[in-house]
Amino acid sequence: MTDRSPTTPPPRSWVHGLLSFVVPGSGQISARQPIRGIAILLSFLGLAALAAWTVAQRSRTPDVLLSARLFGVIFAQALALLLFLAALRYVVARFAKGEPASALWGLILAAAYIASLLLVQDQLLAAAGAPADLDQIYGGTALFAAGALTAFLLWNVADAALLGAHPDARPSFAAGILYVCLVIFVLGWNLTEIDVQKAVAEYRDTQIILRRIVWPWRAAFEYEQVTIESSARIQAPCPPGATGPEVNQPVPGVPWISVTPTCGDISLRDLAAGKLIFGTELTITGGGYPPGSEVDLLWKNPIGNAFKPRGGVGDTEITIDENGEFVSTLYIPEVAIPSTAVGDQIHTIIIRQESGEIFTGRLSPSIKLALTGMLETIMIGLMATFFGVIAAFPISFFAARNLMAPIKSPLTGVVGGLVGLALALVLTFWATGRVSVSLGGLAAAPIQVAGFGLALLLVSAYFGWNSGAALATRLGKTLPPAVTRGLTALEVAALAGAAGYLLGVWFSRGVVSIPLAGPVPSFLEQRYAFGGAALFGLAGFLYGYRNALKEFSLGLTIYSTTRTLMNIVRSIEPLIWAIIGTIWIGLGPFAGTIALTLHTIASLGKLYSEAIESIEPGPLEALQATGANRLQTIVYAVIPQIVPSCISFTIYRWDINVRMSTIIGAVGGGGIGFILIQWIRLFQYDNVGLAVWLITLTVATLDYVSSSIRERFI
Amino acid sequence: MLEVQNLTKIYPNGTVALTDVSFSVEAGEFLGIIGLSGSGKSTLLRCINRLVEPTSGRILWNGVDITAADQAGLRVIRREIGMIFQHFNLVRRSSVVTNVLSGRLGYTPPAWSLVNRFSREDRAKASRALERVGIPDKALHRADALSGGQQQRVGIARALMQDPKMILADEPVASLDPVLAHSILGTLERLNQEDGITVLCSLHFLDLVQRYATRVIGLRDGRVVFEGDSEDIRQINDERFKEIYGEEARRLGGQEGRV
Numbered sequence: 001m002t003d004r005s006p007t008t009p010p011p012r013s014w015v016h017g018l019l020s021f022v023v024p025g026s027g028q029i030s031a032r033q034p035i036r037g038i039a040i041l042l043s044f045l046g047l048a049a050l051a052a053w054t055v056a057q058r059s060r061t062p063d064v065l066l067s068a069r070l071f072g073v074i075f076a077q078a079l080a081l082l083l084f085l086a087a088l089r090y091v092v093a094r095f096a097k098g099e100p101a102s103a104l105w106g107l108i109l110a111a112a113y114i115a116s117l118l119l120v121q122d123q124l125l126a127a128a129g130a131p132a133d134l135d136q137i138y139g140g141t142a143l144f145a146a147g148a149l150t151a152f153l154l155w156n157v158a159d160a161a162l163l164g165a166h167p168d169a170r171p172s173f174a175a176g177i178l179y180v181c182l183v184i185f186v187l188g189w190n191l192t193e194i195d196v197q198k199a200v201a202e203y204r205d206t207q208i209i210l211r212r213i214v215w216p217w218r219a220a221f222e223y224e225q226v227t228i229e230s231s232a233r234i235q236a237p238c239p240p241g242a243t244g245p246e247v248n249q250p251v252p253g254v255p256w257i258s259v260t261p262t263c264g265d266i267s268l269r270d271l272a273a274g275k276l277i278f279g280t281e282l283t284i285t286g287g288g289y290p291p292g293s294e295v296d297l298l299w300k301n302p303i304g305n306a307f308k309p310r311g312g313v314g315d316t317e318i319t320i321d322e323n324g325e326f327v328s329t330l331y332i333p334e335v336a337i338p339s340t341a342v343g344d345q346i347h348t349i350i351i352r353q354e355s356g357e358i359f360t361g362r363l364s365p366s367i368k369l370a371l372t373g374m375l376e377t378i379m380i381g382l383m384a385t386f387f388g389v390i391a392a393f394p395i396s397f398f399a400a401r402n403l404m405a406p407i408k409s410p411l412t413g414v415v416g417g418l419v420g421l422a423l424a425l426v427l428t429f430w431a432t433g434r435v436s437v438s439l440g441g442l443a444a445a446p447i448q449v450a451g452f453g454l455a456l457l458l459v460s461a462y463f464g465w466n467s468g469a470a471l472a473t474r475l476g477k478t479l480p481p482a483v484t485r486g487l488t489a490l491e492v493a494a495l496a497g498a499a500g501y502l503l504g505v506w507f508s509r510g511v512v513s514i515p516l517a518g519p520v521p522s523f524l525e526q527r528y529a530f531g532g533a534a535l536f537g538l539a540g541f542l543y544g545y546r547n548a549l550k551e552f553s554l555g556l557t558i559y560s561t562t563r564t565l566m567n568i569v570r571s572i573e574p575l576i577w578a579i580i581g582t583i584w585i586g587l588g589p590f591a592g593t594i595a596l597t598l599h600t601i602a603s604l605g606k607l608y609s610e611a612i613e614s615i616e617p618g619p620l621e622a623l624q625a626t627g628a629n630r631l632q633t634i635v636y637a638v639i640p641q642i643v644p645s646c647i648s649f650t651i652y653r654w655d656i657n658v659r660m661s662t663i664i665g666a667v668g669g670g671g672i673g674f675i676l677i678q679w680i681r682l683f684q685y686d687n688v689g690l691a692v693w694l695i696t697l698t699v700a701t702l703d704y705v706s707s708s709i710r711e712r713f714i
Numbered sequence: 715m716l717e718v719q720n721l722t723k724i725y726p727n728g729t730v731a732l733t734d735v736s737f738s739v740e741a742g743e744f745l746g747i748i749g750l751s752g753s754g755k756s757t758l759l760r761c762i763n764r765l766v767e768p769t770s771g772r773i774l775w776n777g778v779d780i781t782a783a784d785q786a787g788l789r790v791i792r793r794e795i796g797m798i799f800q801h802f803n804l805v806r807r808s809s810v811v812t813n814v815l816s817g818r819l820g821y822t823p824p825a826w827s828l829v830n831r832f833s834r835e836d837r838a839k840a841s842r843a844l845e846r847v848g849i850p851d852k853a854l855h856r857a858d859a860l861s862g863g864q865q866q867r868v869g870i871a872r873a874l875m876q877d878p879k880m881i882l883a884d885e886p887v888a889s890l891d892p893v894l895a896h897s898i899l900g901t902l903e904r905l906n907q908e909d910g911i912t913v914l915c916s917l918h919f920l921d922l923v924q925r926y927a928t929r930v931i932g933l934r935d936g937r938v939v940f941e942g943d944s945e946d947i948r949q950i951n952d953e954r955f956k957e958i959y960g961e962e963a964r965r966l967g968g969q970e971g972r973v
Contacts, residue, residue: 618803622869625763626876627793627820629785632827636816640808 016164017157024153027160031167040156040176047152047183048075051145054187058141067142073128075146078117081124082150085112110151117147141190145183152179209685216689220367223357228289230255231300231350234282236332238263245346250287257286257351267313267334276311279332286351287325293353294319297328300348301335309333318351366687373665373672374694380592380671381658387593388600388657389650395601396608397634399562402620403612407555412476412484413469414552415491415544420468422495424460431456485548492544493537500536504529562605570602574660575667582668592669596657604653611645612638644713655706662695715741715912716762716880721771723757723936731757732936735771739914741879744906746927746944747916750959754936755916759882762914763795764788793820796873796911800885802865806858810849810868813857814840817875836875843871847901863894870901881905883915887922895919899926923947932958 020027025041028034048071056067089109117124121143155175162171235244244263250256264280289295297316300306308316314330330349337345397403432453439445472491476484508528513520574595581591619637628636665673676691716739723732732754739745747755760766762773764780773780780791796817804813818836819827826832832840844850847867852860857868866886873881883902887895903926905911917923923930924947932940940958 616803616806618799618801619805621765622797622799622803622872623816623819625765625792625795625797625882626817626872627789627791628816628827629789629819629824631824632816632819632822635827635830636808636812636819637805640805640812643807 013161013164017161020160021153021157024156027157028163031160031163033163036163036173040159043176043180044149044152044156047145047149047180051142051149051183051187054190055142055145058190070129071142071146074124074142075149077124077127078143078147078150079153081116081120082113082147082154085109085116086154113147113151117143141186144186148179148182148186152176152183155179212685213689213692216686216693219686219690220364222360222362222364224360226355226358227352228255228295228355229350229352230257230286230288231348232257232259232284233262234259234332234347234349235263235344236266236279236335236347237337237345238265238280242344253288255286255288255351255353257284257349259284259349264332266332266337267311269334276313276334278313282330282332282349283327284330284349284351285325285327287323289320289324289326289351289353291320291322291324295326295351295353297330298350298352299333299335300350302337302341302345302347306348306350366684367690369675370672370687370690370694373675373691374698376589377661377665377671377673377695378658378698380589380596380661380664380669381654383593384596384600384657384661385650385654387597388604388653391597391601392604392608393646395562395566395605396612397638398558399566399605399609400612401556401559402615402617403634403638404555404559405553407553407558408551409469409554410473410476411492411544411547411550411552412488413473414554415488415495416472416475417465417469418495419491420464420466420471421461422464422498423468424464425457427464428453428457428460481549485545488548489541489544493541496540496543497533497537500532500534501529502532503536504532507532563609566602566605569598570606572599574599574664578664578667578669587668587670587674589670592661592664592671595664595669596661599660600653600657604649607649607653608642608646611642611649615641647713648710651706651709655702658702659699662699715739715776716914717772717774718758718762719772719774721758721761721773722769723754723761723766724769730936732761732768735933735936735938737931737938737941739880739912741912742906742910744903744913744915744926744928746923746930747914747933748918748920748923748930748940748958749916749933753933755933756884757936758933759797759884759914759916762882763792763797765797789820793876794879796876796878796881798866798869798873798881798883798886800888802862802869802889804857804865804868804872806856808857809853810844810855810857810860811837811840811853813868814843814853814871814875817843817872820876839875840871843874844868846874847871862890863897866890866894866898867901870898870905874905878911880912880914883913885916885918888918895922896925902926920947920950934958 016027016031018027019030020040023041024044025037025039028037028040031037052064052068052071055071056064086109089105093105121140125143159171159176162169232248233245235242238244242263244261247260247262248256248258250258259282261280261282264282267279268277269275270277284297295318297308297314297318298306299309309330311334313333315328318326318328320326332347335347432449435452436442436445436449439448442449472488475487479487505525505528508520508525512524512528577595577598578592581594582588585591585594615638619641620633623633623637661669661671662673662676665671665675666677668674672691672695676688676695679685679687679691718738719736721732721735722730724730735754735758747758749755757766761768762780764783768781771781775791775795778787778791780788783791805816808816815832815836818832818839822832822836841850841853844853847870849860849864849867849871852864852868857865860868869886870881881902886902887898890898899915899922902913902915906913915927917927924944927944927947929943930940930947931938934957940954
């Protein structure tokens with residue numbers, strides 16, 4: 001501690017404690033630990049605000065002021081409770097044991113505090129506000145958040161008092177962090193809507209679905225029903241002189257029925273009495289059915305509709321005797337025959353028996369669909385990994401710090417190269433546009449136009465950069481330094497100005513337009529664009545003028561650009577890329593492949609570049625010393641060192657891609673996920689089970705295979 | 715042959731590694747460089763082939779200023795100067811013959827090396843180089859399967875592939891035991907005497923310097939504090955020794971002591 005003048009006596013420890021009680025953290029600040037004090041103050045305020053906000057948002061009619069007020073009251077009551085308990089402990093410790101606080105007493109206090117909160121919960125809440133208010137503000141959450149916050153406050157008081165008494169002490173922050181975590185835990189419990197009671201009580205609901213998902217294999221096969229059926233014909237109504245069809249004769253060994261008479265009258269409904277006047281009674285005999293089984297009786301009217309006769313005209317379910325035969329009677333049921341009907345009206349009696357499902361051994365359409373989807377999924381993963389590796393491998397060298405950092409070039413050359421590159425880009429777009437027009441537009445010949453454009457882009461970019469850089473470097477050597485400096489500065493200004501122009505346009509359209517009703521007026525857009533161009537151009541000119549003759553860290557610039565781009569692409573989930581892919585290409589596995597490829601490029605690029613960064617630098621140095629150029633050192637010193645880890649990363653990534661493509665299917669990216677999500681929505685849980693099983697089996701197999709392959713390479 | 719003029723190297727973090735170092739080397743010399751760790755020996759050797767960019771000063775290689783050379787010029791100069799390292803700096807997972815062949819990259823068109831292709835002459839040259847350093851039977855072994863001494867021989871064979879006029883050896887025997895040290899330095903001596911390759915070799919052991927070097931320079935805190943032939947080294951007394959190695963340095967076992 002530093003000396004104090006006698007006029008300002010050192011504040012005693014309880015003063016610090018009191019300060020901290022009034023404003024959390026202020027006691028620590030007065031005890032000359034300002035960072036600790038500020039951290040405590042910010043934590044306290046942050047947590048209190050978070051608690052009030054959570055409680056307000058979760059209530060049905062959010063009212064921040066009301067909930068903050070109630071929260072404050074509850075907090076004060078919790079504080080009073082804790083203070084009472086602390087005082088009790090002090091008294092007990094003093095008289096019973098005569099010794100200061102120990103860890104055990106601390107634990108007892110904490111337990112007593114929580115127990116009493118639980119005990120007096122309702123009373124506390126009732127005292128805090130009207131029951132209607134409490135209903136709105138989730139009283140329990142507020143109570144426990146306030147309780148934990150109270151503990152934090154009292155810990156802060158004790159901490160300040162300790163610091164005041166022992167200024168050089170560095171007491172642990174552990175207890176404070178514990179209370180902070182406790183507050184967050186309580187709020188988290190509320191926000192995630194954890195409901196243990198519900199989870200336990202409604203657990204049984206899962207059984208119905210879970211049973212089908214866990215063992216869905218019946219759905220993997222086809223089952224058949226076998227129908228045994230025999231019929232006899234009857235004429236009704238029976239006009240005078242009609243004899244009806246011939247009576248069937250029994251056929252041994254085959255199910256048969258026979259009906260007599262074969263001509264009769266239809267039952268009629270007496271609407272006034274509300275009952276049926278029975279028609280002719282038929283006697284049905286039959287045989288050749290499985291003994292002891294049940295058969296159904298169906299009536300088929302003249303226009304071919306079969307139904308079970310109703311109205312007590314006879315049995316429609318008949319039991320076959322031990323000889324496979326039966327006898328039953330039936331009144332001809334009520335059948336509407338229109339008055340316009342012409343000719344004999346022939347009805348049919350059918351005696352039908354349907355077997356249960358019979359296992360056929362054939363795979364069901366569901367499992368075939370699931371297998372196809374699974375194969376598609378594996379292939380999506382494979383293709384995405386393949387394309388990802390092809391793209392990520394070269395990119396990773398640009399994202400490796402150890403390779404890029406030494407690449408430096410005079411600013412003159414770099415700027416010359418950039419100007420060359422810009423010209424090459426303009427040329428490429430112009431030429432590609434012309435070619436596209438002559439081929440009949442991009443839609444007519446997409447491959448030709450894109451191929452031409454890409455090839456031209458690569459070639460012109462290479463030559464543009466190289467010749468621009470070479471020209472600028474040569475000029476820089478021949479021209480006087482002042483001229484080189486001026487020219488370079490102008491070039492930088494032009495490049496920066498162009499960038500500033502575009503940025504200005506973007507800023508006016510993207511930011512300035514937000515509060516406006518419509519698009520930004522063009523004069524305003526122009527103003528921002530030219531303002532940006534002028535600002536950036538001036539900054540570029542100054543930068544170029546100052547650094548024209550110095551080395552520019554070209555490598556590090558490329559490194560950070562590549563890294564930033566990769567990080568952005570990687571931080572966007574494949575699910576989002578898949579949605580973009582489905583908009584681009586439409587539903588299907590190609591969209592999923594594109595999504596996974598993009599993500600794979602970014603993450604493999606990062607993994608590969610980290611493998612490159614961890615190589616031994618020695619061989620690189622040794623090959624540089626032999627006069628090998630950069631490409632040669634990469635082929636001979638870098639690649640042999642990174643091959644094992646790259647193989648390992650690639651297999652790992654394939655593993656991840658297959659797993660991810662199951663999810664990507666759910667948003668339309670094809671594969672098994674696409675089928676799975678449809679089955680889920682149709683509540684076809686047997687099929688869902690099949691898909692889940694296939695996914696699980698595939699992922700587990702792949703996991704095992706990939707880890708055993710990777711073990712060999714590490 | 716090699717002339718170092720007022721060479722100064724200050725690292726970006728402000729460490730002054732070399733201050734105003736000047737000396738020259740005649741063709742065919744075996745120049746020993748002595749000094750404590752951190753005295754600037756490695757930096758000096760690496761400045762000569764510009765693995766480390768000098769801050770100021772000039773290095774003339776047969777009249778050509780190495781420090782002013784552009785990338786293409788530097789490539790031509792580097793391939794005339796072989797280098798061997800304390801930790802051998804072999805690609806451990808590659809075969810011995812690939813490591814040796816990579817010494818020829820300075821002469822190979824870059825596009826060819828993309829497909830791992832060396833001419834028949836280069837391959838013959840590689841087996842001759844391995845024979846020369848005494849491990850012709852190890853060509854197809856992986857580099858990390860070899861012992862330390864053998865690995866350093868591969869390093870020398872790699873340098874030989876460059877048809878070097880000079881070899882820079884940065885503590886070539888510091889990771890090896892004394893018997894192997896003599897055998898490696900003996901190989902370098904043979905190359906020096908039979909092929910007339912100039913050798914610049916930084917060493918820790920005074921007795922090795924006396925045995926092999928024809929001339930010696932001593933570095934301390936990045937400055938040349940001693941220059942003389944091997945006779946002068948033999949005459950070195952405690953006072954001179956302290957001048958080179960600093961006040962707190964002490965000899966271990968007379969002149970053979972390691973510092």
